[in-house]
Amino acid sequence: MPTSDTGGALEEIQIFANSPYSVQVFEVLTDGPTTGRALAEQTGASRSTVSRILTKGESRGWVDSEGSQYELTDMGETMTNEFHDFLQTVKGIRHLGEMIRFLPPPARELDPRHLRDADIITPTETNPVKPFDYLAEWIRAANKKRSLARLAVSRFVKLIHDQSVQGQLDTESVIEASWFDTLGAEPKQIPIWQTRAERGDVLVYDGDVPISLHIIDRTVGFWLSEDDQNGVEGLVVTDDPAVVSWARSLYEDYRAEAKPLNPTMLPEA
Template structure:
């Protein structure tokens, strides 16, 4: 049964959702003191609607007024900022939709609001490899790529190699070391890995890599899959600064514990 504290909290939240204009009014007041008339013009609400919102805000101690001027109190500004962040989180969750369950566990520590404008590329009936096609075009147009991955997809091994050899791509990858145990099954790729090992742009992480992503220029893309599975459900791509900074930091953490791929570790072609 809800407690009185919960009921009071819900009543305060209700202030923001009583009208589609409520949040607009409070957000407009973040910019500083203003009049009810100016708020009506800025938000598109009627004067009577703005008046009701302002009166309710004053009754809660969120708004102070002097004459025709209204401004947020410290409490009102905090409530407005926090509810704004909550709305962005909801938008992020709605935008990710069912794909949120495929987000790799490390990325789930990020607030979903940072994914609210992300591109979500999933397989389609007409193109079941759409995420792979997207990444291929992304790599072809890139200048710099840093990857933290569980495994190397054969399609991209040659593409990355060719782009790097022609001086079109600055590439480095940290790969789960155990994946190289299967390299004997792809003998045609061994010369490429030998070249990359000599170039020093591949590092092996001796342990589990719980996430696969690519930082390409100023954007990051996460592969979506079932937990502990290598099947691909899609790719989430975002240039949100918080996500990009987080991914760069995580990449460096794994890179610091990884060792360069030694050519002598590779099977003979």
């Protein structure tokens, strides 16, 4: 983009950024024509501040006026909507903070604005397993769970099994096939996996699973970790519809290529 075009774009962005009231004034106008006095009352801005914002909007062709009534033009509505989306994206990035570098590759496809209200559960000095405790309580209260994972965390294996056997949890998991090669080191878990294999609620994916996520009822949680590492930096939890839709689609993609866990794949207990 030529420098002059960049400069013009930045000037228009500055109209929104000059005052915290600018975005509010234009967003109120997306609801329809109104007066400067009403805009001041709804935004808490002074009449002079509102007048200055409207004048700048008119100079850019974003606002039309007739008498005391002001309304957005098509250009103004588009600019307002696009800036609103940009603002939400920035909020999402700021909310993730340093955790953004631990996003698993598939989650990097998400628009950060859909994570701006997510809960980010991280280990603390007093509770280094806080994300795991959170997930355990979440599972205990759940009705339905679908998981896509690189591996099965031992502390959840019996919990999920017990909840399922008691009829409290409808569960299904797609797990990376190579993880089952390590199961010989956990002989106490083998009977549980044999039972789950017989129930048909475990599928194995013959390849790399680049994310560990849980779709529990209408909420999604996915783990934050270093690339290609199993260490946990935190757990992101959200019920944002776009993230839930993304997670369900991702799960179904891997599920379609997975095969039911065959009891013969398991080592002897």
